[in-house]
Amino acid sequence: MFTAQFEQERPRLRAIAHRMLGSFAEADDAVQDAWLRVDRADTSGVDNPAAWLTTVVSRVCLNMLRDRREHAHEMPDPVIEKSEEPEQRAVTSDQVGLAMLIVLDSLKPDERLSFVLHDMFAVPFDDIAPLIEKTPATARQLASRARKRVQDRPAPDADLATQREVVQAFLNAAREGDLEGLVAVLHPDALLRAGALEVVGGRDVAGRASLFRQYATRAEIEFAVIGGEIGFITRVGGRPFSVMAFTVRDGRIAAIHVIQDQRQLASIIP
Known part of the structure; x- marks a missing residue:
């Protein structure tokens, strides 16, 4: 039984x-x-x-x-x-x-x-x-x-279509190496977390994000709903490279969470 x-x-x-x-x-x-x-x-x-x-x-x-003793992984699995x-x-009702x-x-x-x-x-x-x-x-x-x-916790913008427009603007600026364009789309107190790296402040995050240009032009980008918010999966040479999850609040990006651990990527990418 x-x-x-x-x-x-x-x-x-x-x-x-x-x-x-x-x-x-x-x-x-x-x-x-x-x-x-x-x-x-x-x-x-x-x-x-x-x-x-x-x-x-x-x-x-x-x-x-x-x-x-410490978190077994740097980011929760969305x-x-x-x-x-x-x-x-x-996002279905049984998701968080x-x-x-x-x-x-x-x-x-x-x-x-x-x-x-x-x-x-x-x-x-x-x-x-x-x-x-x-x-x-x-x-x-x-x-x-x-x-x-x-x-x-600050509530993100609810409309996914609007979120995507903001994230697309971020992606365009990153691909072009447009630092001021990145600053414009980021909250002044924006947070970037990528593994052990944590950067706070829109201009500092923009400086880090502009480095995305190094592989953004050759990476495959696939938009997705990640933990209920718009983000994207990047692949380089056909293999998963990262998941980037964005929190959009008041029409600008308040947080970017990057997952690059290969074992974690294997467990969360459908």
């Missing part, structure tokens, strides 16, 4: 694990670990398999988060939707945007679990409390603290 139930619940369990861990590879590991635990457990007294499986995978994820006209694609994943990555493990389970999967605080060895009231406070962090 539980084999069939587990397979039925697997997509939801993987979604929980991805929101908890921010990595598809780690989410798959967590779900597999949960399955091994389920396979060894006595399930004869389980009367709510879905809730019990949620508890098992959540405990695995919590242990993984607590064991981290969901990427490829399309000829990605602005026509809407890159901006949200970045905020989740900044939370403490108990905060993250309380918020993800309660706010995203409607798990009662009475069921969350034993997982973190706290009272339901404390679990509620942790979720509230995390919720405030999430709500306080």
Whole structure:
């Protein structure tokens, strides 16, 4: 019975694990670990398999988060939707945007679990409390603290077509080595993150982005919806080189997140 139930619940369990861990590879590991635990457990007294499986995978994820000395990856894994006209694609209700994943990555493990389970999967605080060895009231406070962090993040422009126009202007300026054109399309306090590199300030980001010209003219560019926002995948010689995700706010680029790790690219590019 539980084999069939587990397979039925697997997509939801993987979604929980991805929101908890921010990595598809780690989410798959967590779900597999949960399955091994389920396979060894006595399930004869389980009367709510879905809730019990949620508890098992959540405990695995919590242990993984607590064991981290630092992030296992520099950027969370966003969901990427490829399309000829990605602005026509809407992010489905079961997806979480890159901006949200970045905020989740900044939370403490108990905060993250309380918020993800309660706010995203409607798990009662009475069921969350034993997982973190706290009272339901404390679990509620942790979720509230995390919720405030999430709500306080600047909201990007909602219209994907407008986002694409801005990102296209960035791409055009980068290809032409047009520093002032890049400055014009960037927020004064724009952020660029690429691996361990972090650059803040529109002109400084523009200076870095102008280096994109070195390979932009020979790179293949494929626009995509990356974590709910417009960005693009670059390939050089037919092989994935990077994913660039853009946060557009008030008609200008507020943040650029670059993923270049080959193992991470392999796990997120459809």
